[in-house]
């Protein structure tokens with residue numbers, strides 16, 4: 103299980119990248135994307151997926 | 166255009182005449198209460214004056230002479246404001262609806278050096294977004310300042326924040342010698358706050374409603390206290406939202422003053438459905454010019470008010486009231502290659518202003534003493550709209566003005582009380598009627614408008630609307646001219662030749678002030 107970013111709504115603000123505890127988010131080819139292999143949905147680390155909690159555009163969603 | 170002196174020739178290094186001889190009587194003692202300028206050296210300690218005197222945002226006087234530049238390196242934010250649409254820039258410090266170029270710290274550094282080369286008036290570099298400068302760990306913000314401190318140590322650094330992350334970064338702020346911080350504080354009561362902030366992200370959680378507002382409030386107050394206790398100057402910005410926090414802002418004013426805020430800046434809500442903000446969509450209106458002024462007047466005597474804030478974009482460049490940001494695009498800066506910082510030009514300019522300044526303080530005081538003598542203290546103050554490009558002079562053509570500075574002049578002196586954006590009446594040569602209508606509604610509460618020059622037709626329209634167009638003070642200093650005009654006005658009023666203009670209001674234009682109109 104992992105999260106993904108709906109690119110059409112993303113404002114490319116980078117807030118999610120700074121919060122991800124697993125460095126799963128990076129800026130590649132002009133857009134932010136989540137590496138599903140690294141994403142743990144923050145389970146065991148935080149009570150909610152950090153990217154989704156901080157995202158102003160509500161575009162970090164379950165893949 | 167030919168007879169309008171350009172900004173550069175007025176501010177140009179070395180071209181200015183020596184400051185006027187100071188009349189000895191006035192120079193001897195200028196009590197701050199009688200001195201029209203709200204922030205002269207007489208009003209504050211020498212250390213503070215040293216910090217603010219060249220800062221266009223902190224000193225009303227400096228904003229006539231010095232330029233600031235914002236670099237948009239901080240796109241991330243950690244709260245949601247109802248007046249902000251995160252698809253665009255943060256409206257805490259910038260007008261919503263205009264997306265700016267986001268810069269990496271490297272690009273920002275190059276842009277700053279390029280601008281400094283072309284604009285010697287540059288004295289301040291600020292980071293105000295487009296999100297929150299301290300969100301996402303403030304990484305880009307501090308990286309930019311670190312590089313800048315090495316390359317151009319004489320530029321002042323400042324940052325703006327919503328305050329949520331502030332307590333975590335106060336030490337870093339102090340270490341980087343950032344001596345000005347702006348916090349946007351719209352409430353000191355979570356009951357009020359919950360109508361402004363739908364959520365915040367704090368301590369790895371999204372908080373909503375009262376909880377969110379309570380945490381934000383506590384963090385803002387803590388951050389403010391931590392900064393002021395370290396001697397860092399803090400300006401508080403508040404967005405005035407009629408029906409939500411308008412009256413409450415008087416409490417905010419008291420709260421921030423008691424915690425040592427240096428300045429309080431009350432800005433009007435900018436709201437338009439087209440911006441896609443929550444308030445825009447719910448039809449929440451912004452205040453009128455008089456509502457704003459009444460609130461600002463009520464807060465006078467509390468924390469010092471700042472009335473010249475232009476709510477600039479997060480990537481604004483230039484003197485307040487002008488935005489040359491679009492001249493310095495990433496592409497152009499990349500093309501310039503390595504730029505070296507030239508401290509010499511900036512220093513010469515600063516020395517020149519220093520000389521100009523002392524003469525100005527004395528001249529203003531003398532002009533005011535003269536008014537009190539001839540007019541007495543009975544006559545009600547009036548508002549005057551001024552077309553200016555800077556340098557404290559009336560040096561803009563009516564048709565070219567993108568904004569008017571508003572001065573209140575009366576027996577207590579002349580003081581700057583605000584500015585009004587307008588569409589340029591004359592764009593590309595001929596004036597257009599719609600634009601004139603917008604100018605009239607923006608300065609409808611003024612008795613006169615001071616210009617360097619004005620055409621016959623708009624001049625007649627202004628007269629018809631009861632506003633006197635005045636071009637006889639072209640290129641003179643604003644405050645002295647305003648006082649001279651007031652003397653004459655009081656005389657005409659006394660003879661019954663004219664009537665006082667009372668109870669008028671004006672419209673605050675939203676988002677009209679752009680270098681290139683969309």
Ligand code: SF4
Nearest residue numbers: 122141143144151153
């Ligand atoms: S859900 Fe958690 S681990 Fe996955 S990308 Fe978002 S922040 Fe990173």
Ligand code: SF4
Nearest residue numbers: 112113115116118157
């Ligand atoms: S926080 Fe949301 S809007 Fe910002 S970069 Fe991440 S996904 Fe995009």
Ligand code: SF4
Nearest residue numbers: 222258474475476477
């Ligand atoms: S936004 Fe306000 S405080 Fe910031 S530079 Fe502009 S005028 Fe100054």
